[in-house]
Amino acid sequence: MISGRAWVFGDHISSDAIVPARYLNQRNPRSWAGVVLADLRPEFAEQLGFGDFIVAGRNFGCGSSREQAPMAIKTAGVGAVIAHSFSRMFYRNAFNLGLPVFACPEAASLVHDGDRLRLDLFSGAIQDLDQESSFQAEAVDPYLAEMVSAGGLIKKVRKQITGH
Amino acid sequence: MSQPQTMSQKILSSRAGLPSVEPGAIVEAAVDMVLANDVSAPMMIRGFKEAGGERVFDPARVVLVADHFTPNKDVASALIVNEMSEFASSQRLEHRFEGGRSGVAHVLLAEQGLTLPGELIIGGDSRALTYGALGAFATGVGATDLAAALVTGRTWFKVPETIRVQLSGELGPWVGGMDIALALLNTLGPEGAHYQSLEFHGPLVEALSMEARQTISNLMVESGAKAALFPVDQATTDYLAGKAKRSWHSVAPDPEAAYSRTIELDVSGLEPLAARPHLPHDVAPAHSAGYEPVNQVFIGSCAAARLEDLRVAAKVLEGRTVHPRVRLMVIPATPALALAALREGLTETFVAAGGMVGPPSCGPCAGGHLGVLAPGEVAVATANRNYRGRMGHPGSRIYLAGPAVAAASAILGRLASPTEVVS
Numbered sequence: 199m200i201s202g203r204a205w206v207f208g209d210h211i212s213s214d215a216i217v218p219a220r221y222l223n224q225r226n227p228r229s230w231a232g233v234v235l236a237d238l239r240p241e242f243a244e245q246l247g248f249g250d251f252i253v254a255g256r257n258f259g260c261g262s263s264r265e266q267a268p269m270a271i272k273t274a275g276v277g278a279v280i281a282h283s284f285s286r287m288f289y290r291n292a293f294n295l296g297l298p299v300f301a302c303p304e305a306a307s308l309v310h311d312g313d314r315l316r317l318d319l320f321s322g323a324i325q326d327l328d329q330e331s332s333f334q335a336e337a338v339d340p341y342l343a344e345m346v347s348a349g350g351l352i353k354k355v356r357k358q359i360t361g362h
Numbered sequence: 363m364s365q366p367q368t369m370s371q372k373i374l375s376s377r378a379g380l381p382s383v384e385p386g387a388i389v390e391a392a393v394d395m396v397l398a399n400d401v402s403a404p405m406m407i408r409g410f411k412e413a414g415g416e417r418v419f420d421p422a423r424v425v426l427v428a429d430h431f432t433p434n435k436d437v438a439s440a441l442i443v444n445e446m447s448e449f450a451s452s453q454r455l456e457h458r459f460e461g462g463r464s465g466v467a468h469v470l471l472a473e474q475g476l477t478l479p480g481e482l483i484i485g486g487d488s489r490a491l492t493y494g495a496l497g498a499f500a501t502g503v504g505a506t507d508l509a510a511a512l513v514t515g516r517t518w519f520k521v522p523e524t525i526r527v528q529l530s531g532e533l534g535p536w537v538g539g540m541d542i543a544l545a546l547l548n549t550l551g552p553e554g555a556h557y558q559s560l561e562f563h564g565p566l567v568e569a570l571s572m573e574a575r576q577t578i579s580n581l582m583v584e585s586g587a588k589a590a591l592f593p594v595d596q597a598t599t600d601y602l603a604g605k606a607k608r609s610w611h612s613v614a615p616d617p618e619a620a621y622s623r624t625i626e627l628d629v630s631g632l633e634p635l636a637a638r639p640h641l642p643h644d645v646a647p648a649h650s651a652g653y654e655p656v657n658q659v660f661i662g663s664c665a666a667a668r669l670e671d672l673r674v675a676a677k678v679l680e681g682r683t684v685h686p687r688v689r690l691m692v693i694p695a696t697p698a699l700a701l702a703a704l705r706e707g708l709t710e711t712f713v714a715a716g717g718m719v720g721p722p723s724c725g726p727c728a729g730g731h732l733g734v735l736a737p738g739e740v741a742v743a744t745a746n747r748n749y750r751g752r753m754g755h756p757g758s759r760i761y762l763a764g765p766a767v768a769a770a771s772a773i774l775g776r777l778a779s780p781t782e783v784v785s
């Protein structure tokens with residue numbers, strides 16, 4: 199169970215908007231965390247609390263396949279991304295990196311910016327403590343859920359080949 | 363008796379070692395080829411080491427291509443290419459492309475016979491879909507996926523549903539792969555093929571060149587497609603003769619295979635098209651898509667800079683002059699194309715008309731290098747993305763079109779149909 203405040207974004211938030219191309223030749227993942235979504239909400243990276251949520255509309259993470267986008271969100275300390283829907287490559291990259299993402303059209307349209315949320319990472323049950331409402335995210339495939347709990351694809355592969 | 367399957371299902375089930383796979387299922391499958399470029403390679407190499415990788419699963423099935431920032435545009439890019447080069451040497455990779463042997467990966471790999479029908483291919487670049495033109499299930503993934511696949515030779519896939527695309531009719535003059543691709547994007551919209559695979563059918567397919575097929579598969583990712591497969595036919599076999607680096611097996615969908623839906627496109631009467639800023643799906647006939655003055659025309663990229671495209675552009679430009687305001691950049695996508703363009707006299711036509719001919723690379727396509735746009739500037743490009751800021755300043759504007767429209771626009775200094783220039 200994790201809790202934090204909701205940061206609400208709109209539809210079609212592209213991976214370009216999450217980490218603009220001008221930062222792609224940086225090497226330290228922390229540098230991406232510092233600029234995450236800054237073109238849309240300059241205060242976001244600075245004011246984000248550890249475990250806070252991104253709540254977004256349709257097609258979150260669309261555009262290029264850059265993995266720097268979910269990497270920046272995870273490194274910045276976001277607890278989970280809840281969206282109406284995700285672009286295919288962002289969704290895949292998020293699970294590979296161990297960033298929890300949940301598709302929940304209801305929460306995406308009803309949660310207000312700043313609401314305090316509580317999320318059960320295993321069941322996908324979302325509570326909005328301010329509105330006293332609850333939502334159920336679409337089920338995550340068990341294969342993907344296992345990958346997130348293993349800490350992402352690299353850790354999973356490492357365990358397979360080295361045993362630790 | 364296994365379930366009837368689409369091409370995508372057949373390839374995924376064969377690589378997963380299963381009799382059949384159902385859409386929605388997650389399977390682990392063996393990959394035939396793993397591609398990384400100078401944007402995805404550094405993170406891939408780091409992930410490979412973090413995962414405990416020592417040797418790549420097969421040095422003949424990993425290909426590294428420096429295409430985005432080549433020739434190195436700054437120290438950071440040079441460092442990336444160094445790192446790729448060291449990795450390729452220490453891992454004894456058989457296929458590595460740098461310097462004068464490099465070109466845009468998605469044109470180069472097909473031309474080198476490194477991506478073959480029936481194969482399962484992943485690339486650290488969204489344009490990996492291009493190899494679907496050869497009948498491969500090819501898709502773009504992130505650097506972590508590449509890293510894991512380097513270690514294990516396998517990766518995970520959610521089996522997509524397949525949309526059947528029925529192509530028919532006869533192509534008119536100056537109409538080609540790019541126009542078909544733009545017409546399809548217009549029909550599908552930005553999310554029309556999300557999580558799905560496309561499979562091309564219909565009487566027009568056999569009339570389409572391998573070049574046109576590659577252009578079409580290349581652009582389908584703009585509608586969210588995971589893969590875009592053409593059938594394997596005589597044209598495919600002819601194209602691969604003397605090129606294929608491995609033996610390959612044809613693959614065809616089962617007649618009873620289930621499709622999520624069918625979309626149809628009859629190309630008869632289709633005019634040369636253009637996509638307006640800032641969306642590849644906002645498509646109109648080129649002669650009425652926009653009237654603003656054009657500053658730069660780019661004929662290049664993995665979308666449409668193959669020999670057929672260069673010939674079309676040269677035909678329009680032959681004996682004519684580029685508008686004084688326009689910077690025309692022609693970038694043949696690979697060294698072999700550059701050589702062919704030289705031998706056929708196409709290069710001479712471009713330079714004589716007042717154009718620049720650049721080294722095989724992505725060029726200005728991603729806005730990082732070689733021909734970046736200033737605020738307020740307008741470009742016409744035979745590329746695949748025209749989102750805000752894609753080729754430079756966010757205040758610039760990009761139209762996407764085929765080589766005939768691009769060449770005509772270079773001459774008239776505004777978006778133009780080739781018939782306005784050539785009778």
Ligand code: SF4
Nearest residue numbers: 466663664724727728
């Ligand atoms: S030519 Fe453009 S779309 Fe193709 S790989 Fe290069 S940057 Fe990407």
